[in-house]
Amino acid sequence: MKQRIITAVIAGVPFLTLTILGNWPFIIMMVALATIAMNELLKMKQVKSLSSTGVVGYLLMWLLLLPENVLPFGWLHTNKLELFLLLAVVLLILTVITKNNLTFDDAGFMLITSVYIGFGFHYFMHTRFLDNGLALLFFVLILVWSTDSGAYFAGKSFGKTKLWPEISPNKTVEGAIGGILLAYIIGISYLLIVPVFSSWLMAFLFIFAVSVAGQLGDLVESALKRHYSVKDSGHILPGHGGILDRLDSLIFVMPVIYLLGFI
Known part of the structure; x- marks a missing residue:
């Protein structure tokens, strides 16, 4: 219990401070926390972060995480949803290219995980800037x-x-x-x-x-x-x-x- 309290204070103070500050320090903290959380889920699944599967998973998550004013897509004449769907298709193509080393179940895991982490932290940021x-x-x-x-x-x-x-x-x-x-x-x-x-x-x-x-x-x-x-x-x-x-x-x-x- 003592260790839990010490860790809570050491981690909680900068977390609350950056949340109060808002702007870029807060956004950077959210991206860092979301990336670590995504890495933890990849480790559970025993997927290497720098593998093709892991990289696509991070891209999917970051795509959903970052707000439009931070990650604009107007110059691509597309939007976040379309890019997310494109990367989902890329995951399915990888099941063929890798000869099922990346399975359909793996692809589904990456999609659900990216939504779980990406949207969770996205709406935390969204709320802060109301x-x-x-x-x-x-x-x-x-x-x-x-x-x-x-x-x-x-x-x-x-x-x-x-x-x-x-x-x-x-x-x-x-x-x-x-x-x-x-x-x-x-x-x-x-x-x-x-x-x-x-x-x-x-x-x-x-x-x-x-x-x-x-x-x-x-x-x-x-x-x-x-x-x-x-x-x-x-x-x-x-x-x-x-x-x-x-x-x-x-x-x-x-x-x-x-x-x-x-x-």
């Missing part, structure tokens, strides 16, 4: 961390009913409920100081969506690690594992709240 983006982003961060803490302590104290033992044997229904409850307690306290939403109904729905999506994001990464028989996605953060271990809930939440129309 008019009230910083306040909203801190609200999301607080809700995700509150949910994690509430689920952990409620699960330790009251957990009896397994939530999804085939995926994450330590998670319980009581822990999940505790995470949602603490998210509401901390979230409402935050809103009394920083009124992010004009409607309390919208705020209550937002808190619920973030808390539930955050826990689902954690389960998604647990399912990935169990499938590939790894304990942690990486070792860059002592006591926490990899970047994906630390940010799995967050990068799952951001596209969800975008699709639900909250941002």
Whole structure:
């Protein structure tokens, strides 16, 4: 626990500082974190980063990650979606060129992984650059961390009913409920100081969506690690594992709240 706290402080201070600063320092941090997270997933799949498959995977992810004002495509007379589809076709062509050393399953993995990482960090950036983006982003961060803490302590104290033992044997229904409850307690306290939403109904729905999506994001990464028989996605953060271990809930939440129309 002591090591987790020390790592959280050492990593958290620059993360929050660059998020507050915004602009290019923030964008560079997002690109770096997304690239490391992509590398962690490639290692799970045992794909070399500098292989043709790995390179295409990074290109797909960066394409979805970077906003249009950073990565303009007007001079190519095309858009990001068309380029993404072109690279998807290239992946399928590689299954033929490599004589199935790159399988159809591998190609599917790269596409899903690039969407998972690329859009997750993209909408984190998208939210930061909204008019009230910083306040909203801190609200999301607080809700995700509150949910994690509430689920952990409620699960330790009251957990009896397994939530999804085939995926994450330590998670319980009581822990999940505790995470949602603490998210509401901390979230409402935050809103009394920083009124992010004009409607309390919208705020209550937002808190619920973030808390539930955050826990689902954690389960998604647990399912990935169990499938590939790894304990942690990486070792860059002592006591926490990899970047994906630390940010799995967050990068799952951001596209969800975008699709639900909250941002």
